[in-house]
Amino acid sequence: MRVKMTVKFDCAVIGMGVSGVLLAKELATQGFKVVLFHDDKPINMSLAESLPATVNPLLERLGLMKYLQHEIHFPCSGTFSSWGAAQLQHPRLESTMQGHGWKVDKHGLVRQLAYDLPDSVVKLHKVISIERQPSHWLLGSKSNGQVIEVCARFVVDASGRQGYLPRALNISRHCFDKLMAFVVNVPRISGEKLSHPVLVEAQQNHWGLVSKMNQNQNMLAIFSNQASPDFELYKSFENWHEISQDSLYFKQFIPQEYSTKVRMVNASSHICSQLTGDNWLMVGDAAMSFDPLSSHGMTTSMYMAEKACHAIMQSFTGNRAGLADYSEQMTSIYNTYLNELVQRYNAEQRWQGSPFWQSKQQLKMTNECMLVS
Ligand SMILES: Cc1cc2nc3c(=O)[nH]c(=O)nc-3n(C[C@H](O)[C@H](O)[C@H](O)COP(=O)(O)OP(=O)(O)OC[C@H]3O[C@@H](n4cnc5c(N)ncnc54)[C@H](O)[C@@H]3O)c2cc1C
Known part of the structure; x- marks a missing residue:
């Protein structure tokens, strides 16, 4: 049965x-009537995201600092890395001088923000259909077996x-790689020799990330692509000791005699060929x-939300320049990111014959057409 909500x-x-x-939240605070669609599928894995110290002014502007004071999040002093050399490098001085960054429980933060949304925001389940009309959009969602149309x-x-x-x-999307993350959440090993909450280590066919989730658990991730001869092995946690035997640091965080399912997550870099259009725009991922090596994903998502609100407000006053400025600014941010990413991968020159590193040290753009499903 189809139920039409007359509310516009x-x-x-x-x-x-x-x-x-x-x-x-930003749009509702400005007095707009907002409907927010969410997918309720259960979340069973943490990616243990971290935010750099440079994000603090943005967090202040968006009123997010108070949420980060909650015990589910904690301060983080940057990333320790073994990249380009075996020796462990400490977080870059400029990042520590800007104060500390954060380890964020992303799903916890979303829950906190959702709880505090203004009452005027109507929440509906997943969008299942969308139709463009001359002056508005019709969106469909399902609730208790009924299709609701707004x-x-x-x-x-x-x-x-x-x-x-x-x-x-x-x-279409411009895609720059096919990086995959193989992710597990595992117990922390008591007496871990390295107490760093975030650690990145380059290895011959991939790079590894260790990120502390809380007192009891770490997130471990292996990032690689089909160019790696070990690609199939990453999928079973029982292979991780063998794959990591040449690592100096990562292997110390893999618990012995522990079994868990490895989750494969898309970690590639892409940008859509169009970010805005007539009465629409895109934010976040x-x-x-972004490649998680950059730690840009969440920060840029938040920044985009802030800028999107301004662009939409201008669009409602008949000024379309805001949408064009938004597109231009975000594309420029992305170009800077791509240049930095290539430099970062090129800083690792220890395995020059490795197909994985070769594939990451140059940019190749492919266009992927998104077919209507
Ligand atoms: C392994 C890994 C590690 C990462 N580490 C970091 C890090 O350290 N620091 C960092 O800043 N970033 C990191 N990122 C990136 C970061 O997680 C993302 O950039 C960020 O969460 C994007 O937020 P978003 O709101 O755009 O999208 P999402 O968080 O993906 O949210 C999109 C939501 O939309 C819902 N949805 C989808 N379809 C529909 C529909 N039809 N109707 C309604 N709802 C729908 C989804 O279920 C989801 O809840 C990492 C990413 C990966 C893969």
């Missing part, structure tokens, strides 16, 4: 990750890497995604 919303936000919930003047795609609007509007 100013803005529909698809996706309740960090970018979506923040943008919904009407909105403006649509924001905040649905993460899979992206909803690119598929619906057939917008839906618009552009």
